[in-house]
Amino acid sequence: MVSVAIRTYGPNAVDWEERIDLGRLRTDRLDRLNATLEESWLGSLLSFDFSNIRYMTSTHIGTWAMDKLIRFALLPRGAPPVVWDFGSAAKHHQLFNPWLDGTARARAGISTLRGAFPPEAPIAADVARKIADELREHGLDGEPVGVDVVEMPILAALRDEGLDVVDGQQVFLEARRIKTADEIGLLAQACAMVDAAYDALYAFLRPGVRENECVGLVAKTLYDLGSEYVEGVNAISGERCSPHPHVYSDRVLRPGDPAFFDILHSHLGYRTCYYRTFAVGSASAAQRDAYTRCREYMDRAIAIVKPGVTTADIVELWPTAQEFGFPDEEAAFALQYGHGVGLSIWEKPIFSRLTSLDHPEVLEEGMLFALETYWPAADGWGAARIEEEVVVTADGCEVITKFPAEELLVAGRKYWTVGGQLDTLRDAQSHLNTAAGRGEDR
Numbered sequence: 465m466v467s468v469a470i471r472t473y474g475p476n477a478v479d480w481e482e483r484i485d486l487g488r489l490r491t492d493r494l495d496r497l498n499a500t501l502e503e504s505w506l507g508s509l510l511s512f513d514f515s516n517i518r519y520m521t522s523t524h525i526g527t528w529a530m531d532k533l534i535r536f537a538l539l540p541r542g543a544p545p546v547v548w549d550f551g552s553a554a555k556h557h558q559l560f561n562p563w564l565d566g567t568a569r570a571r572a573g574i575s576t577l578r579g580a581f582p583p584e585a586p587i588a589a590d591v592a593r594k595i596a597d598e599l600r601e602h603g604l605d606g607e608p609v610g611v612d613v614v615e616m617p618i619l620a621a622l623r624d625e626g627l628d629v630v631d632g633q634q635v636f637l638e639a640r641r642i643k644t645a646d647e648i649g650l651l652a653q654a655c656a657m658v659d660a661a662y663d664a665l666y667a668f669l670r671p672g673v674r675e676n677e678c679v680g681l682v683a684k685t686l687y688d689l690g691s692e693y694v695e696g697v698n699a700i701s702g703e704r705c706s707p708h709p710h711v712y713s714d715r716v717l718r719p720g721d722p723a724f725f726d727i728l729h730s731h732l733g734y735r736t737c738y739y740r741t742f743a744v745g746s747a748s749a750a751q752r753d754a755y756t757r758c759r760e761y762m763d764r765a766i767a768i769v770k771p772g773v774t775t776a777d778i779v780e781l782w783p784t785a786q787e788f789g790f791p792d793e794e795a796a797f798a799l800q801y802g803h804g805v806g807l808s809i810w811e812k813p814i815f816s817r818l819t820s821l822d823h824p825e826v827l828e829e830g831m832l833f834a835l836e837t838y839w840p841a842a843d844g845w846g847a848a849r850i851e852e853e854v855v856v857t858a859d860g861c862e863v864i865t866k867f868p869a870e871e872l873l874v875a876g877r878k879y880w881t882v883g884g885q886l887d888t889l890r891d892a893q894s895h896l897n898t899a900a901g902r903g904e905d906r
Contacts, residue, residue, distance in 0.1 A: 470855060470862055472652045475690055475731075484653075486732075489646040490522040490563055493639075494545070500639040501541055507607020508599060509539040509632050512575065515807035516612050516636045518733055521547045521564065523557055527693040527730070533615055534575050538595055540602045548573025548594060576615055583617065592621035599627070610635050641804065641812045642830040647734065648855055651805060651832055652864045654731035655853055658738045661685040661727055662867040669744055669875035671719050675699035675712045682727055691729045695809070698726035701744075705847035706840040708799065719745045720890065722754075722846035723875075728809055735809045737834045738865050739851035745876040746890045750843040755872040758839040758848040761800065765835050769827065769854055769861040775815045776824035778802060778835070784817065788840055793818040799838040804831065805853060831856040832864075848872070 473483040497520055501509055511517050514530040517537045529535065529550065537547040546569045549557060557570035564570040573594055574587065581587045599605040609622070610632020622629050643651070661682045668681050679697040686694050699712035701723040717723060724741040741758070743751060764781040785796035793816065802815025813825040813833060836851040850869055854861040879886040 470648060470652050470864060472656050484646050484649045489644065492644040493519050497539065497639040500635050501539060504635050505608065506610040506632060506635060507541050507604040508609050509635060510595060510609050510611045511537045512614055513612040517547065519640060519807055520545050523547055523561060525550060525553045533578055536573065536575060538598055540599060540604050543602050544569055546571065546598060550574060576617055578615065588617040588621040591618055592625045595622065596625040596627060612636055637812050640806050642828060643806060643832045647806060648832060650732050650734040654734050654736045655738060655864045657686055657689045657691060657731060658727045658736050659867045660689060662740055665725065666742065666873065666875050669717065669723065669742055670877060671717055671744060673717050675701055675715050679712050686729050691731060693730040695728040695730060695735065700724050703845055706845065708847065717744050720748065722751050724849040733807050735805055737805055737809045737851060738853065739836060739849045740867055740869055741848045741850060742873050742875045746888045747872055747874060748843065748890060750841040751846045752872055752889055754839045754841040754846060755848040758837045758850050761837040762835060762850050762852060766852065766854060766861065769856060770859060771827055771829050771856060773827045774824035775813050775820040778815050779817045779820045802833055802835045804833045827856050829856050829858050
């Protein structure tokens with residue numbers, strides 16, 4: 465059981481304070497993975513997934529490699545892991561990763577480059593032979609091999625070696641479900657960096673800036689703070705908020721626009737998923753009401769988070785898809801949503817009416833996940849989006865996303881009229897000349 469005590473520090477190591485212990489992080493992650501493997505029916509775990517390889521071996525060669533499936537690592541039951549890596553990266557591991565015992569467990573190896581190598585080249589067969597030889601050495605070649613993701617030629621070659629290849633992703637995700645103390649610390653630090661990005665964004669928002677400029681500002685802020693990788697920045701404004709397209713554009717922000725953002729980045733591998741909504745200059749009554757409802761669903765969920773509560777208990781507090789304009793839960797997926805956050809942004813547990821009511825997961829101390837809520841404005845034009853990351857503690861939870869979101873924030877210049885400051889809640893403001901836009905059905 466993880467004893468949750470969340471503290472955030474600077475990223476530097478110091479001799480006068482105990483901070484994140486990266487040696488302990490490496491050991492604790494591998495211990496959890498070994499324990500989960502021991503409890504499973506598998507003889508070994510084979511990974512091509514970037515996050516699983518990092519969790520198993522504490523190696524990293526740059527985010528450019530994340531989608532290429534070029535490197536692989538094996539964890540035999542009862543034995544230490546072996547990683548086969550891209551070109552000179554293996555040599556680097558031998559020199560600078562002493563926990564891999566030099567050439568013993570850091571070796572050169574390459575997969576098929578997602579099919580870019582000629583199919584007649586024996587690349588897939590060579591990968592399979594490396595794996596099979598290692599398993600035979602440990603007497604595990606007759607036991608099931610759990611694989612997370614795999615290219616079809618590699619899968620065929622592994623089976624040609626006589627290996628029983630099965631799904632191993634559930635073992636990886638089960639090990640990663642409860643976070644270690646150091647993982648929680650790194651995830652909190654990652655959120656602190658996004659806090660700063662939102663502060664810069666709030667100061668920057670005004671009519672005339674474009675969504676893509678907002679993305680650039682956030683990326684610079686995070687990289688200046690030492691982010692390893694800005695995975696993505698959702699920047700959505702104006703009528704693009706409803707329906708939510710999940711991708712930024714070059715749209716120019718205008719007075720009265722709603723604008724919401726999701727900031728995803730990596731700090732030493734640990735991700736964030738962190739939405740905030742703003743109004744530019746002023747907000748309509750419909751936008752204010754949408755935000756209030758979005759916040760209410762969030763607060764209801766956070767209020768019941770504690771060990772023993774289930775994902776079904778959470779999603780029952782959220783509206784059905786039909787209540788906010790979608791035909792079914794698949795069509796509305798990820799709008800009222802929750803997901804574990806760690807080395808990737810969608811881990812266990814998952815909160816969704818699509819699956820959680822029939823397949824609930826029990827919350828435990830040490831889980832860290834994001835909860836996301838959404839609500840479209842009654843005028844059919846805007847929408848609100850809020851996301852909080854929480855850590856489950858012994859008797860409740862702690863929110864680690866700190867940028868203010870209790871009420872709708874208005875960004876941009878304050879305007880003045882002959883009668884004084886222009887009200888930021890402009891009941892007369894309407895983007896659509898309809899009954900809903902005029903507020904007549906509220």
